[in-house]
Amino acid sequence: MSGSLLLTINLLAILSLGVIFNVAHSLRYDLQSGTSKCISEEIKSNAMSVGKYTVISPNEGFPLPDSHRVTVRVNSPHGNNYHFGDHVEAGNFAFTAAESGGYTACFWTPDHKVPVTVTIEFDWRTGVAAKDWSNVAKKGQVETMELELKKLYDTVTSIHDEMFYLREREEEMQQLNRSTNSKMATLSFVSLVICLSVAGLQFWHLKTFFERKKLL
């Protein structure tokens, strides 16, 4: 299983560093040939984001057949392209989000006569999880415990920020609801007025029409 190969490599890397830190595994999903699948994530502006993708080989140890290559496109919510990989087996990307919104990463495989299912392993991390802790550990000569506590502190800060964001969104939604409520009241009142005025107009017009025709 390629997942275990990834794990072994990671284990070796960590052993050499001598630091306990989090090994991240990734999301794995299937892609039918000739179709595309998009994954999107909400990223706030000025947040770091790193992504890594690999095509899992269907047979262990053998090189990846050409039919299993994918085309990748990472787009910002306004349509700017941050990463483009054409017919690749694996790749990675990193960027700092310029605008906040939903960033999409789309995978596409070309269609073949024999429909194949391509398995893609995709790891996309933003914000706290995207921070490169191995650099922090090396630079400051920090202890393991201190590193872990630093990570926890970062997590707590991000939770705090997220709460502020949720509060803001809730405020916006209340605003929206209040405006919908008042709009509904105004529009219903106007609808009543229009109904009565249309009926009145009809009545007045038909009355003058019949009086002109000398029927009334």
Add this chain to the structure above:
Amino acid sequence: MEVRSEKKMWMVLVMVTLSLVGKISSLSVTVNEVECVYEYVLYEGDTVSGNFVVVDHDIFWSSDHPGIDFTVTSPAGNVVQTLKGVSGDKFDFKAPRSGMYKFCFHNPYSTPETVSFYIHVGHIPNEHDLAKDEHLDPVNVKIAELREALESVTAEQKYLKARDTRHRHTNESTQKRVIFYTLGEYLLLAIASGLQVIYIRQLFSKSVGYNRV
């Protein structure tokens, strides 16, 4: 040396929608369409927790769409957890064995749905791991527990954010509907009364015949 590894998942929106959205073409969801995601659990006994929310689009016509089905299958092939006909829920379970777990969303209806989900696999080293590795402090267990608690807070926040997004879609759609349907109602009222007047005038026009009515 023991490596304590933890899997962090993030919140993703799996676009299971059609090119109705426009620039993104993806799998078209027809009846009995399934979308599966695989996640590797390293240790037996790890707690797998997560949540998912169906984020409605303007495509929805009936407010009582029953929702989607969610199934978790263990590497052995048996179903660990299943939720039927929900529009979003939290879940957590203790992994009976390590391996590749499959998380599947099943949409029983023909309208495409967008699902926003978050899966987290948490591992807390226990006494067995402590005994195996001399570098592992008992404090690390406490730190791991603390980290797991914080992760559960983060997961809850992501769940709330997804629900807030769905709520916002509903509210925006409500406002749009209020405005457009009311304006359409005015227009139709004016047209209907105009047609009425024209018809009555026609009934009384001389060319048809005086006193025909």
